[in-house]
Amino acid sequence: MTAATSREDRLAAGFAALAVCIHLLESAVPMILPGVKPGLANIVVLIVLLRYGFRLAASVTLLRVVIGATLLGTLFTPTFFLSLAGALASLAAAGAVQLLARRYVGAVGTGAVMAMAHMSGQFLLAWLVFVPHPALVNILPVLLAASLGLGIVTGIIAASVLVRLPTPTS
């Protein structure tokens, strides 16, 4: 007996696979600032969000976090929980933007908000649970500025991919 898979399941699986690949490649690149990564896998999530909606984007994000962590061997380690906190915050922000300003905000704005939310969620968990030092919060503006810039770049890439894609058939 095979479990029935819907079209949405297959889309989620395919896009998640793509996001996992980008995530793995990115994790091999050394980073200058600790805690700052381009987050290129979010390009896939952004495209899915704007083409297919929030539900599929959430599936792709969570699959990417769990599968990516499994392949990198960080599942259920602090790294994984930081990644998960960032992903959940990023999804919450994406959902809020879609709900409130879907007509006015495109890929660039959504990408910027998602990147900053990701950084905030991750930072909050790190600060409250792993390193509760009062001075740590001083670096937050630097981290947020970096994530804003990288989020805009991600958004521009996603926007330029979106205009080249044919309109979805559904």
Add this chain to the structure above:
Amino acid sequence: MIRAGDFVVIAVSVLIIVMLAAGLWQRGQARHVTVHGEHFHKDLPLAGKREVRVAGPLGETVIEIEQGRVRIAASPCAGKLCMRQGWLETAGAAAACVPNRVSVALRGADTRFDAVSF
């Protein structure tokens, strides 16, 4: 592909980051300066630009306050060590003209050190 809302989002984000930075990073900054002389003791705010003249046994020491920092601009002493301290801006930093019995010390909301020497 880039919509008007994107610019609004980016502008608001930049504003939030700048406000966050301003709020977080000024805690170590000095808020006011304590000026002490032989017959003179005053707490002065660091805002704005002003000059304070304090009389001592040798003559007049000129203290300059400018946008959150302070220095001893002129003093009638021989060594001029107080003047060579230059501008002070960290809470806790101090400069003194011992021969003329004048000192300035920066105080902040969050003075992390009793004194700072450079």
